[in-house]
Amino acid sequence: MDMNIPTAAAFCTGFGQHDTHKDTGEPYDKVTFSDIVAMAENPPQTPKAQAQWTIASRYCGWDARVFEVQRDRGEFGLIGLDFDGTAEQPANSAKEIGAALRAVFGEDATRLYYSSSRATEANPKSRVLLPLADYIPGRDWSDTMEAIHQLLEEHGLRPDPALERAAQLIFLPNRGEYYRHSLKGVAPVDLTPDHPVIQRREANRAARLEAERAAQEERVWKAAERRARFHETGLESPVDHFNKAHSIEGLLGRYGYAARGNGRDWRSPDSTSGSFALRDYGEYWVYMGSAMDDVGRKSAAGYPTGDAFDLFVYHEHGGDYKDAVRSYSKEAGLRSEPVAKPSIAESKVVPPGDERRADVPRNGGFGRLESNAAFMARLEPSDYLVDGICEKGMTYAITGFTGHGKSSLMLYLMLQVATGKPFANQEVEQGSVLFLAGENPDNVRRQWRALCLAHGVDGYDLPVFWHDGAFRISQSLDALEAEAAKIPNLRLIIGDTLQAFFEGESDNDNVSMLNAARNFRSLSRAAGKPTVIIPAHPAGKKADKGNLVPRGGGAFMNEIDGNYTCWREDEIVTMHWQGKHRGSYFEPLDFAMPEKAFPELADTKGRQHPISVVTHLFDSDKRRRAQEAMRKETDALRAIHANNKISEAGLADALGASKSTARRIKERLIKDGLVKKYARKLELTDEGLEVLSDAES
Structure with missing residues (x-):
């Protein structure tokens, strides 16, 4: 059969469930689709412990079996499906599978069907492989497989959701007592943007983003209501107490929900469709189906959402909120009066510090109409932390490559705010600063002390507060807000860095990036409306001045108020946006x-050891520093011309600079076409020789 299959494509393979290369560091072998077709025609008969498997990715490094690695580095070229039934509910038949695959992928789609080693005539367990026309990045694989499974489920199939995991093993043909195989179709599956699979995947993502946004907003205001109630009564909320003591994941398991392979999505025991429509976000859940309409509350997006306590209310108290509060209060020994279940539509409770907007609806839904005068009465003038640069109550990122000084620049800003001295010749409102040192706090300590010494400041008595190390902001928000409220005159919060505090699985996931932005933005609502700034790494490893936006989904940029940039040339760091x-x-x-x-x-x-510290570059210094930079470039050209095998250490000695400075100068000379590199040598170009000649004369 003449089939347009990418036969040269090779995928990771190994033998047996316990085949791991973490001790040897050696890469895994590779297997092609043609190899697998040949195996299906003449399968080995091997014990499961030694049976050959593949991961449908062409990344085959020693760590290829690690989910996170395949998600970040994997490129997937085979759709793998596993139909593994039980005695009570046997696997789908070959006929059923073929009909569903034709409906989803078309008649021409190449598909290899083969029985698993434990198949029987009564339970025809099987696997199917479909080669792809183009590779799918690891970051998109789980969502793509989820969409495929959903479409197949709608056609009556029951594929094993475990294969949604990026590093899940697919066992290859291995003859058992009952074995069948077939090869159909003439073309690999081409998942174009208008293909039903991609359409479903993107629809799922958009729906989750909206559902998660509405659910998170609902969670914030529910927590605000309970905090307000606590301030009024002094009684601890039984709901908060319960949620601290019970995880959503643990309760879902207790109440008979089934987890999908990715560990975040669950199937309700009341589901008739068999879909894994509940997603666990840690502190709350969202259900994108109809089986749980009576659980929790409907968010503004129309989906049921709730926390661990809402599951407890439904499954153990038949949906009776008051009874659940009363019962748990007694069990936990809490003093509390049962309260009416809060209503989204009726909620007007406002967090402390935001009383001026008490009439604005909090659920993202319809509130009430108001006149132009009433709406505009809440207009307030811009209030700056750093005049003309940073507004109070705003959330910003500052993006720069490693070594370009973003953390150093933020430490300098912190010093100026704490001392009330100008930043970039602009007036600063003096106040306290909170620095969340999530990335390399030991280095931050050293940089901060060096900065204080360079500016002749003791530093130990400044109104600066710290958190040592990263933590999950979403799970610690109440505690963090409570601690921040104790800081007098809080004006600035720095979260170093976005990547250190990121809680999602992939920074290409818009939902996760939106969560990250909202976690930080919530801190700007503290008393005094502090400015929040988040140092962030950009995408890519090669420094590019045109690519200085935070790595990850666009939802992050949409949610924040601005993105400052940080770019270093020698000893000059430029801040812009x-x-x-x-x-x-x-x-x-x-x-x-x-x-x-x-x-x-x-x-x-x-x-x-030298440490980089920041001082403002006044206009009178620019010419002197430009001349100094030009002198160093000339010295570098002279040193390279004299010794074309010069090392970075040797170049640093010749320049009287650090190795990092010498490296930046060398790279700039190469970029400007004054020096070229070949093998392990450097050589001046004709233009470089001309520049050196002009300088010497």
Whole structure:
């Protein structure tokens, strides 16, 4: 049969469930679709413990069996389906599978069907492989397989959801007592943007984003209601107490929900469709189906949503909210009066510090109409932390590549706010600062001390507060807000970095990125409306001045108020903005970031290592620093011309600079076409020779 199959495509393969290369560090072998077809025609008869398997990805490194690795590095070229029935509910027959596959993928789709080693005539367990016309990135694989499974379920099939995991093993043909196989179709599956699978995948993503947004907003206001009630009565909420003591995942297991392979999606025991329509977000859940209309509450998006307590109310108290509150209060020894179940439509409770907007509906739904005068009465003038640059109550990112000084620049801003001194010649409102040191806090300690020493500030008595290490903001929001409320005159919160505090599985997932933005934005609503700034890494490993937006989904940028940028050239760091900025336009701001050594920060052997510290680059300094940069470039050209095998350490010695500075100068000379690199040598170009000649003369 003449089939247009990418036969050269090779996928990760191994032997037996316990085949792991983490100790040897060796890559896995590869297997092609043609190899698998040949196996199906003449299958081996091997014990399951030694049976051959594949992961449908062409990433075959030693860590290829790690889910996160395949999600980040994998490229998938085979759709694998597993139909593994039970005695009570046997697997789908070959005829049923073939009809459903033709309906979803078309008559021409190439599909290899083969029985599993434990198949019987009564329970024809089987697997199907469909080669793809193009590879699917690992970050899209789980969502794509979920869409495929949903479409097949709608045609009566029951595929094993475990194969939605990016590193799940697919066992290859292995003859058992009952074996059948067939090869149908003439073309690989082409998942174009208008294919039903991709349409379903994107519809799922959009629906989840909207459902999650509405559910998160609902969660915030439910918590606000309970906090307000606590302030009025001084009684701990039984709901909060229950949710702290019980996880959603644990309750779902207790109440008979079935987990899908990705571990986040669950099937209700009341579901008639068999779909895994409930997604667990840790602190709350969203159900995108009809089987749980009586559980929790409907969000503004129309989907049932709730927390662990709502599951308890439904499954153990028949939906009686008051009875559940009374029962759990007694069980936990809490003093509490039962309260009416809160209504979304009637909710007008406002978190402390936001009383001026008490008439605005909190559920994202319809509230009440108001006159133009009433609406505009809430207009307030912009209030700046740093005049003309950072507004109070706003949430910003600052994006820069590693080594470009974003954390150093934020530490400098923190120093200026804590001392009330100007930042970039602009007036600063003095106040306290909270720094969440999520990424490399040991290095942040050293940088902060070096900055204080460079500016002649003691530092220990400044109104600066810290959190050492990353944590899950979504699960600690109430505690964090309570601690922040104790800080007097809080003006600035820095969350270092976005990636350190990111809680999702993939920063290409818009829902997860939206969650991250909203977690940080919630901090800007604290008393005094502090400015929140989040240092972030951009996409890509190669430094590119045109790519200075936070890595990940666009939902993050949509949610924040602006994205500052940080770009370093030698000892000059430029701060500007890219992609989005709400507020006054400002010209690029230049800062000096020289490397300084401090005796107080010497290592255990007494060596003083240079540390980059920031001081504002005044206009009068620019010409001198530009001339200094030009001199160093000329010195670098001279050193390379004299020794074309010069190392970075040797170049640093010749320049009287650090290795990192020498590396940046070398890379800039190459980028500007003054130096070319071949093998392990450097050589001046004709233009480089001309520049050096002009400088010498």
